Amino acid sequence: MSSRGAQSWSQRAVLAAPYLWLVVFFLVPFAIVFKLSLSQTAVAQPPYVPLLDLGAGFAGLVDFLRGLGVETYVLLFSDTLYLHAYFKSLIVALVSTAILLLIGFPMAYGMARAPRRLQPLLVMLVVLPFWTSFLIRVYAWINILQRDGLLNSALLQLRIIDTPVAWLASDTAIFIGVVYSYLPFMVLPLYARLEQLDRSLLEAAADLGTPPWKTFWLVTVPLALPGVAAGVLLSFIPIVGEFVIPDLLGGSDSQMIGQVLWVEFFANKDWPVAAAIATVLLAVLVIPILLYERAQRRALEQR
Amino acid sequence: MAKTGHAAAALIRIEAVSKSFGGIPAVDDLSLDIMDDEFFALLGPSGCGKTTLLRMLAGFEVPDSGRILLDGTDIAPLPPHRRPFNMMFQSYALFPHLTVEGNVAFGLKQENLSRDEIAGRVAEMLALLRLQGMGARKPDQLSGGQRQRVALARALVKRPRLLLLDEPLAALDKKLRAETQFELVALQRKLRTTFVIVTHDQDEAMIVAGRIAVMNRGRLEQVGSPAEIYERPKSRWVAGFIGDINLLEGKVGKGGTTLDTVHGAIRVTNAGSAGTTAWLALRPEKIALAMKKPRSGRNAVPGVVTEIGYLGDISLCKVRLANGAVMQVSMPNSGAELPSAGAKVWLVWPATAGVVLKQ
């Protein structure tokens, strides 16, 4: 009896670990950011009011709560600057994720079907870019995309274009940079899934009269879907909040939400608005994740 | 019975087929005919090339040399999805993302059939294999035996010319396996489809098959009905692989009716030309134990009982001969008194009880 009790206690501790992780590294920081988004800017240190004065006791708490408000959110939804930035971020993330899937799936598929002994090498090659700093790699793209850069000279040499194209400071440059940077995040989960695919299933499909191209759609793709979901989430979510790539490669005419957030926080010193931007961004990202989770749980319950 | 089958044209003719992996032969110059509407077993020890042969029939492996003919036509140019054969995989290879119904209908959907016809044939097949009411389940919600039947249904619903079964019962427990063996036979009789089963279990092959091909190291040792293979094995290897066997070595005497062994001259039939070395193969159940030397007619060799094993229906008795060789004798447990260990006994058998083997 006692040993069972001890076991269930340790089991509970194991179950609690991820929740503890969530509380310490997600909920607490989020509470701080959320509280910040309800504050007002002030020329002070830190640059916002109200501050919770624990020395003032209960009255201090009341004062503090009275000082909170939703003005930042009103501002966020009334100024089209912010809405545009959100919209652009979602579009960039959506389009890049689609491109990533189109490039990443064949890559992962090829890797998974390569001879066994070559596969570790191929995985290494996909991961290799991580060995150089992300920032340096984006700077390298500036070099490649600039007017007298590698891309233009190559295209001129091949006579595909006859005047240099202005790649840099455009949305095209953002897409190139994003797709390049996030490709491993799409390829690796897809590869992990496709590599596990039981080859006898493909043989069974052939045995039942299915030509190879059809087997791909009827067996390989459905079984790869969890990998697709993982790859899509791993790319889409960070791309929406991407700051470095649009800042270094994109133009100045329109901004992504990460850039706006940076400007509010560091240039305008408007921490509450920056915090509100982050909170709304989180809501925009969490909703699809929750929907996905629910769909998965329902699929599990159906069994 | 099998003899009449030979006269008919073969459904499948395997002609001198060889296949090696990395220079090591898996199937070696093998020729074999499989008749229409027969239950055929490929039997052999692990690694002897059974699966490789089956995969060449299904089209997943290409022979290095030799031909495989279906109704007299070479099927080498046909990719697996064009062959009118279906295979039941050893791992079942059920599609985990599809329901039982989806799995069984999978092959029919490639055939340009109407929706109603597909639904009808799937339902019929599920009923035949006692899977009614499970159509909506996913493979991971089934027991091992149910999964096995789904795999069978999925292959049979296509009405193949040839059903290939790779160790179909290996994953089932002993009791279920025994039941399923009889079901397979009944199914084959009912559907009149040619079944080719791969197994390394000799009992299974004997129970289900009309004809058995015994393979060893990629080569064919013997083809024949279960009784032929058991009663008339062609080699010491086959005799030892199928059931238990006692071997007595000797020189063939004049007229081919005796074998001169260390235990004296033993009367046999059809031993062949005199002077050659041969082995008398005797099944344990063909030998009787006697306390006294029988007067005449039958062969008799003295020995000492070393062990008695009680197996329920029969008892197994080990008898050591004068030269140290140990012979196995099996006796039905029908109430007669068994000798005890240490007893001096005579092993007795008629001249017709064994087979003389040359190799």
Ligand SMILES: Nc1ncnc2c1ncn2[C@@H]1O[C@H](COP(=O)(O)OP(=O)(O)OP(=O)(O)O)[C@@H](O)[C@H]1O
């Ligand atoms: N794809 C392959 N690559 C290399 N060697 C193989 C391959 N397939 C089979 N072999 C080899 O060929 C030989 C015959 O294998 P096979 O699978 O046909 O045996 P089996 O009779 O089916 O044995 P088991 O009863 O263990 O299934 C074995 O030595 C095996 O190692």
Ligand SMILES: [Mg+2]
């Ligand atoms: Mg095998």
